[in-house]
Amino acid sequence: EAQVTQNPRYLITVTGKKLTVTCSQNMNHEYMSWYRQDPGLGLRQIYYSMNVEATDKGDVPEGYKVSRKEKRNFPLILESPSPNQTSLYFCASSPGQGRSYEQYFGPGTRLTVT
Amino acid sequence: SQQGEEDPQALSIQEGENATMNCSYKTSINNLQWYRQNSGRGLVHLILIRSNEREKHSGRLRVTLDTSKKSSSLLITASRAADTASYFCATEPPPEGYSTLTFGKGTMLLVSP
Numbered sequence: 293e294a295q296v297t298q299n300p301r302y303l304i305t306v307t308g309k310k311l312t313v314t315c316s317q318n319m320n321h322e323y324m325s326w327y328r329q330d331p332g333l334g335l336r337q338i339y340y341s342m343n344v345e346a347t348d349k350g351d352v353p354e355g356y357k358v359s360r361k362e363k364r365n366f367p368l369i370l371e372s373p374s375p376n377q378t379s380l381y382f383c384a385s386s387p388g389q390g391r392s393y394e395q396y397f398g399p400g401t402r403l404t405v406t
Numbered sequence: 407s408q409q410g411e412e413d414p415q416a417l418s419i420q421e422g423e424n425a426t427m428n429c430s431y432k433t434s435i436n437n438l439q440w441y442r443q444n445s446g447r448g449l450v451h452l453i454l455i456r457s458n459e460r461e462k463h464s465g466r467l468r469v470t471l472d473t474s475k476k477s478s479s480l481l482i483t484a485s486r487a488a489d490t491a492s493y494f495c496a497t498e499p500p501p502e503g504y505s506t507l508t509f510g511k512g513t514m515l516l517v518s519p
Contacts, residue, residue, distance in 0.1 A: 392436055392437045392498050
């Protein structure tokens, strides 16, 4: 089944403890992206990647890191999480470049930083 | 970055009625997409309409795009309780291939049996 998977689905952690949220897609998509969703603010893009070893900042990149060493994986790293990073996070992927395609979203990771 | 704004923020209707949601945006776009999100879950793509298109249909969904007014509408006909969800528009600015979508804040649709 074509899908985007994220792990973990739920995470409660403490301020300053480094964490990684994994994202993997099995559709051979070139484009991958991370969003956060907060009440009243909608979805905001954190980082995106057009292909392996090609990443770029979205609208709210501060406090986050990403890497794209393999086409299928796009982990989101919070080196020193803070309470304002408590949010619902979504990974998404999309095929191709040079044309606009729909994005396929993962199920979400609900992160709470205390 | 530009952001689409959906209107209304919330809509409550009865099963069988039509639901119309609107999206306005500020600058020129390459395409506009509509997504659905069931409570707390991932977004699901509904329709993509390009800037040179005026209307698209998919089952009970009809999307229109008016680039002169910088607005789009999503019509769901003969709504069902299962249509209860939040609906988001997302815009992609030109040039084509610049693959960043900007999402609005969504319209929450409640369809009562």
